[in-house]
Amino acid sequence: MKLANLNPTAAPPDTKVASQTPAAAGSGKLRFFARGLVPYAYLSPTVILISVLMIVPIAMVVSYSFKDNVIVEENPVLVGLANYTKVLTDPDFLVALKNTFVFITVSTVAHLVLGLTFALMLNTSLLGGVTKAVFRIIYILPWLFTVAVIAVIWRLLLDPSGVVNYLLTTVGRMQQGVDWLSDPGTALWALTFVNIWAGFPFFMISILAGLQGISSDLYEAASVDGAGAVRQFLNVTIPQLRPVLVSMAVLDLIWTSQQFALIWMTTGGGPLNATEMLSTYTYKQAFSSYEFATASASAVIVLLLSLVLAFFYVRLQKER
Amino acid sequence: MSGSGTRVRNRLRQLIGVTAVTAMAATAVACGSDGGSNEESSSGGTVTLEFAQWWAPELPEGSFDKLMTEFTAQNPNIKVKLLSGPYASTKQQLVAGAASKTLPDVVGLDGAWVSDFAKQGAIADLTELMADAKYDSGQLASQIKIKDKTYMVPVVNFVYPLFVNNDLLKKAGVTTPPTTRTQFLEAAKKVSALGGNVKGWALPLDTAVPNGVQNDVMSWLWASGGSMLTEDGKANLTSDQVKGTVEFVKSLNDANVIAPGSLTMKEQDKVEKFTTGQVGMVIDSLAHITLIKKNNPKLNFTVTPIPAEDSYTGKRGIPYASWGIGVSNSSKHKAEAFKLVEFLMSKQTNAQLSTLANGFPGNKTATPDFTKSDPLFKTAFGIYQAGYPANEFVGLPKSEDLMRSFDEQLQLTLTGKQSVDDTLKKAQESWSSDLS
Numbered sequence: 001m002k003l004a005n006l007n008p009t010a011a012p013p014d015t016k017v018a019s020q021t022p023a024a025a026g027s028g029k030l031r032f033f034a035r036g037l038v039p040y041a042y043l044s045p046t047v048i049l050i051s052v053l054m055i056v057p058i059a060m061v062v063s064y065s066f067k068d069n070v071i072v073e074e075n076p077v078l079v080g081l082a083n084y085t086k087v088l089t090d091p092d093f094l095v096a097l098k099n100t101f102v103f104i105t106v107s108t109v110a111h112l113v114l115g116l117t118f119a120l121m122l123n124t125s126l127l128g129g130v131t132k133a134v135f136r137i138i139y140i141l142p143w144l145f146t147v148a149v150i151a152v153i154w155r156l157l158l159d160p161s162g163v164v165n166y167l168l169t170t171v172g173r174m175q176q177g178v179d180w181l182s183d184p185g186t187a188l189w190a191l192t193f194v195n196i197w198a199g200f201p202f203f204m205i206s207i208l209a210g211l212q213g214i215s216s217d218l219y220e221a222a223s224v225d226g227a228g229a230v231r232q233f234l235n236v237t238i239p240q241l242r243p244v245l246v247s248m249a250v251l252d253l254i255w256t257s258q259q260f261a262l263i264w265m266t267t268g269g270g271p272l273n274a275t276e277m278l279s280t281y282t283y284k285q286a287f288s289s290y291e292f293a294t295a296s297a298s299a300v301i302v303l304l305l306s307l308v309l310a311f312f313y314v315r316l317q318k319e320r
Numbered sequence: 321m322s323g324s325g326t327r328v329r330n331r332l333r334q335l336i337g338v339t340a341v342t343a344m345a346a347t348a349v350a351c352g353s354d355g356g357s358n359e360e361s362s363s364g365g366t367v368t369l370e371f372a373q374w375w376a377p378e379l380p381e382g383s384f385d386k387l388m389t390e391f392t393a394q395n396p397n398i399k400v401k402l403l404s405g406p407y408a409s410t411k412q413q414l415v416a417g418a419a420s421k422t423l424p425d426v427v428g429l430d431g432a433w434v435s436d437f438a439k440q441g442a443i444a445d446l447t448e449l450m451a452d453a454k455y456d457s458g459q460l461a462s463q464i465k466i467k468d469k470t471y472m473v474p475v476v477n478f479v480y481p482l483f484v485n486n487d488l489l490k491k492a493g494v495t496t497p498p499t500t501r502t503q504f505l506e507a508a509k510k511v512s513a514l515g516g517n518v519k520g521w522a523l524p525l526d527t528a529v530p531n532g533v534q535n536d537v538m539s540w541l542w543a544s545g546g547s548m549l550t551e552d553g554k555a556n557l558t559s560d561q562v563k564g565t566v567e568f569v570k571s572l573n574d575a576n577v578i579a580p581g582s583l584t585m586k587e588q589d590k591v592e593k594f595t596t597g598q599v600g601m602v603i604d605s606l607a608h609i610t611l612i613k614k615n616n617p618k619l620n621f622t623v624t625p626i627p628a629e630d631s632y633t634g635k636r637g638i639p640y641a642s643w644g645i646g647v648s649n650s651s652k653h654k655a656e657a658f659k660l661v662e663f664l665m666s667k668q669t670n671a672q673l674s675t676l677a678n679g680f681p682g683n684k685t686a687t688p689d690f691t692k693s694d695p696l697f698k699t700a701f702g703i704y705q706a707g708y709p710a711n712e713f714v715g716l717p718k719s720e721d722l723m724r725s726f727d728e729q730l731q732l733t734l735t736g737k738q739s740v741d742d743t744l745k746k747a748q749e750s751w752s753s754d755l756s
Contacts, residue, residue: 268528
């Protein structure tokens with residue numbers, strides 16, 4: 001205090017602030033407040049869009065799943081987990097769950113195997129540049145078609161009087177045509193085949209990019225060590241591609257589990273629920289039965305299953 | 321002091337700028353999500369009605385807009401904004417609009433949606449609006465009522481007679497189209513015996529859009545004057561008439577006269593198979609005549625009443641689908657909306673619209689102009705007038721769900737996994753919960 005009296009200019013900053021006018025103090029607070037808010041203001045467009053387009057709808061669906069007769073009734077009541085119990089004990093849901101598991105597992109494995117096979121073919125030095133370019137265009141075609149076109153094409157091809165049956169009966173592989181999409185025994189496999197056909201080019205291109213990133217030094221070193229083609233594939237190619245393969249597989253599991261349009265436009269979940277998936281089950285609950293509460297419960301279960309896959313994907317990305 | 325003041329001002333300016341942009345974005349999103357009529361729909365004494373329907377895309381280009389222009393000319397203070405889209409997307413938009421109480425002022429309706437929308441309170445009671453407008457409802461061919469209140473008025477009706485490929489039947493030795501079930505089975509057997517990919521009949525039972533149950537299965541029941549409901553509107557699927565119908569369909573399946581792939585066959589596949597001469601007979605909408613003739617001008621076909629039970633002599637029910645109309649309960653301009661309904665149901669406009677749509681008018685006094693239409697429409701109009709429009713799914717709650725549950729049970733019978741009795745018993749149980 002003594003020092004302050006002798007030399008006011010040497011007073012500590014806090015003393016100086018304390019001696020300022022109320023207007024100056026207000027300006028300081030405002031400055032502090034404004035500085036703190038600016039980053040949030042910059043973020044706000046994204047936050048608002050994510051809230052409006054994702055968080056709010058998801059929160060609404062989750063809240064619907066705990067109520068009875070949502071949307072169709074003015075004042076729905078809370079029913080706790082009743083909708084979840086109803087969905088999880090519904091035989092149709094369990095069939096849809098099983099079908100979805102088969103559909104996404106077989107699709108993903110086939111996408112990986114086919115994608116890798118065709119990528120290896122397009123990466124080989126045995127084919128010329130022009131030949132590879134032509135095959136690249138041919139193989140990528142299925143991926144360029146929209147789902148509606150794919151559904152129409154394959155409905156025509158797999159029709160009992162369609163091209164596939166004609167070819168198989170003509171070459172003598174079958175005596176009678178097969179109702180590929182109408183027979184409960186073949187419908188799921190036919191649909192899975194169509195999905196594999198439509199999706200493998202994306203794997204092929206991604207894996208091809210991965211293959212082209214593998215250093216030729218590794219193959220030369222392996223060759224010097226006496227490794228043959230198979231050994232090089234198993235000990236060089238696969239380990240080098242592992243991050244790409246695992247990421248693609250996890251993403252494909254998520255994407256395929258959300259497949260709706262292809263199923264709806266080819267079989268609609270039939271015949272006899274043979275191709276019923278979680279997506280078609282949920283849609284029918286909402287837009288055919290007007291059971292929006294059970295549809296919401298089913299959607300939340302699908303969301304949770306997708307989150308498990310998303311968790312593994314994010315963890316893999318972090319590891320990389 | 322002045323430097324820090326400037327910095328504060330700059331930061332505040334930045335903050336205000338960012339906030340303003342954010343507010344604009346949020347406003348844009350909010351505006352984009354508003355699906356119904358709003359405060360601005362009425363300005364300067366002029367009311368703008370929103371009218372959602374799937375009709376305009378199915379009519380000759382610009383013809384529906386022309387009708388709306390005529391309406392505005394007659395009602396200068398009412399403008400109409402058409403919200404047109406395909407049937408399926410219109411349905412989804414209306415389901416969402418009904419849920420959020422943002423339905424457009426006037427809505428195109430399918431009879432299958434009416435019960436659910438009425439239950440939600442999304443569509444208005446037209447009985448009241450008719451009374452307020454002193455409208456004579458006696459001129460209407462039909463009204464879709466729930467608990468004695470009208471919620472939908474059919475504007476144009478599309479009937480589903482039996483389409484017969486004359487050449488195939490002649491080739492198979494069938495000289496006249498079948499009029500009874502026995503004759504139909506025999507004709508279908510003969511056509512199927514022609515070999516190749518040709519079959520007598522097509523039965524689309526795809527469960528994604530299960531209207532095959534309505535158009536291709538229950539139509540046999542209605543053609544013989546039968547009913548799938550009791551007098552008080554409850555399910556009556558175990559009756560002898562329904563059992564007879566399902567057994568008849570099963571007999572067609574057992575005789576191997578149905579085109580393969582029926583369990584996932586869609587309506588468009590049925591039309592395609594008939595158009596390409598792969599199927600001798602189908603029950604189909606008159607609306608497809610133009611399409612069939614366009615895709616195969618050489619196809620020689622006719623339309624006849626759906627065959628009935630051998631001993632039946634009464635009037636035959638003929639299945640139909642409608643372009644129905646209703647008014648949103650949340651509309652602020654219900655009186656103006658009903659004026660649009662009145663306009664579309666007026667004798668002249670209704671006849672004009674029916675002619676354009678190749679359908680039959682919802683106004684009893686209107687007569688479509690067949691002079692420029694295909695002669696088959698006149699034939700079909702005769703069938704329509706000789707019988708009566710029958711579609712018991714219209715006005716039922718969750719009607720699509722009812723069709724689907726019946727469809728799934730029927731598929732079990734057709735694949736030999738279940739008896740007809742079990743199918744009807746299980747379908748009855750399933751329907752009873754919705755029609756109690």
